[in-house]
Amino acid sequence: MRKEEAIAEGLSLVEHSQIAMLGTNGGDGYPNIKAMIKAEHEGLKKIWLSTNTSSKRVAQLRQDPKACVYFVDFDHWKGLMLVGRVEILQDRESRDRLWHNGDERYYPLGPSDPDYSVLRFTAERGNYYHSLSNVDFEL
């Protein structure tokens, strides 16, 4: 598989995924994983997520922004891992961008709830596999 194909197939996987696995450094030398709702993406370069400011994940990312985001279609042996860094955003524009009706369940104060944080992941490189094809690429 050529890199262009891997990137195109990886993008299709992201478009069809509602869930992303976020990998972080746990601070004690162990990697951590959490499944999150994929809120938005800009190609493969930026992945937007949201979570509680008070969460372990945010504390870990403040210590070390290095992370990976993984998408998988296990039934078809497809997977995409993006490696990069996460910014924790609380500006109004970013919060409004990801806010949906009903999110008050989690953040009672609305988009300005201090416990509502936006995570913007920026990929530096990626790996896509499909069956036995496996391709690394820069982004």
Next chain:
Amino acid sequence: MRKEEAIAEGLSLVEHSQIAMLGTNGGDGYPNIKAMIKAEHEGLKKIWLSTNTSSKRVAQLRQDPKACVYFVDFDHWKGLMLVGRVEILQDRESRDRLWHNGDERYYPLGPSDPDYSVLRFTAERGNYYHSLSNVDFEL
């Protein structure tokens, strides 16, 4: 949720999962994730997986055995993260233990194929969540 309940619900999640997400340290400071077939488990303490000896994952685990194994039922907001260490095994008993008919597709030389490795993960602690309940426990 009490710890005993969290461990019991976590075990049920493992029993119903065919897939496990393996988190490793990439060697460059970035965490990595790969979806793998969960081959066997002994309670929550040991998770058995298998993979290619020549794979990136095995090279990473040789450098740093610290890992996590994550199981998720996203539809029901359940997730279990186990944190611990991975041993890479190539003894005959471990290989025979996980071998299934048809695995020759991946390892043409059979259970003694040098590219066939067994990963035995031993959990040190865990975290289970279900909706808004979230419990840490030692193992």
